[in-house]
Amino acid sequence: MKLYYYRGDKPNFGDDLNPWMWPKLLPGVWDDNPNEMFLGIGSIIFDSHPKQANKIVFGAGYGGYTPLPVIDDKWKFYFVRGLQTARECKLDPSMALGDSAILLRSCITERPAKVHKVSFMPHFESTYDGNWRLACQLAGVHYIDPTATVDQTLQDILSSELLITEAMHGAIVADALRVPFVAVEPIQQRHHMKWFDWASALDLDLRPQPLAASSMVEALMKKAGPNEALVVRIRANRRFLRLVPKRFAQGAAESLLKLSRIEPQLSGDANMERAHSRMLEKVELLKADLRAAAPLVRSAG
Structure with a gap:
């Protein structure tokens, strides 16, 4: 499965989270197979992806940077970034779990001391x-x-x-x-x-x-x-x-x-915990789906 993410002229933290995070959560599943594309972090639901490739959407969003793609049986959605993306892609609102960068909660094990006030x-x-x-x-x-x-x-x-x-x-x-x-x-x-x-x-x-x-x-x-x-x-x-x-x-x-003097924001703790928990369930579901598909891939080869 090929990890797809936006690559610009300069490095970019949001996009570069992809190769940093996904191998930690889904080790051993990545290759350069262009026929199996994984769309994780980013506004990368584009109309320019190869039509014959299978597209696995795992928290990606639609940003309006291109026209909407034609959603056919080559697209498999586990969840999307938000309600606007779900609406644009004609998905049930329950598919809008949040940006998959929330899964960083499962990757960060140590917290440094606070040294910067702002x-x-x-x-x-x-x-x-x-x-x-x-x-x-x-x-x-x-x-x-x-x-x-x-x-x-x-x-x-x-x-x-x-x-x-x-x-x-x-x-x-x-x-x-x-x-x-x-x-x-x-x-x-x-x-x-x-x-x-x-x-x-x-x-x-x-x-x-x-x-x-x-x-x-x-x-x-x-x-x-x-x-x-x-x-x-x-x-x-x-x-x-x-x-x-x-x-x-x-x-x-x-x-x-x-x-720096106005009241900052955070989403509710319960909402964050729920989003993270549901995303972890989707990770396990994807792992099960990949295991089930593996014998089919070997027999086809």
Whole structure:
């Protein structure tokens, strides 16, 4: 079974959780067989997957980045990220258990001491669109790099008393590991919808907060809104990053300090325990299904 996840130009914590987590939960089942695809963490229910491949959906979501795929007998759903994904894929709402990164609860055995009062984690694209490291320095806030290794990022989240995050999987992981968080609205509008998809499965009344731009690039992208073609042109013009960077970073720092004083969020303990327990049941079901299919695969070979 091939582990499929989004690979961009830069590492990204949310996507990179896949090769870190799944071999721990499902050892010995992975290969490069393109005819058996496993879709776990991410907005990776796409219409571009090979039509003849069997697609196993295990907590993935639909993010609206492509048209909806045609759901046929090549798709097998164990559970999906949230109610919006279930609705789009014409699934029963009971299939909306939550983002499968919640299963990190079964992988984290040690908790570091809290050494950061407030941390901020930008979306991975904001690491090159903005000046967030400088903004965090000015605010006295710990900067978490979403393009760092999974081990480092998990350490940073767990050692924080509060996480302010533009990265959705910053919030998902913080919530799963019971680190209070403040969600901020992503600079790019196309990333907004999927947050509410995840939150819906946990009955979490998500309250995303606005955050000041840390660069001229981000300020222009905010104004561009859903105009993706304009966003691409703005991002390509790197000279915008060099325009009054200190002034934008100072405004972003003040915004971070303001957000650090509002009440953070967590989903309910009972909802989290229930989601985790049901996902573990699905892991066992998948293992049983793989064992049952193994003799068929051998005889076919």
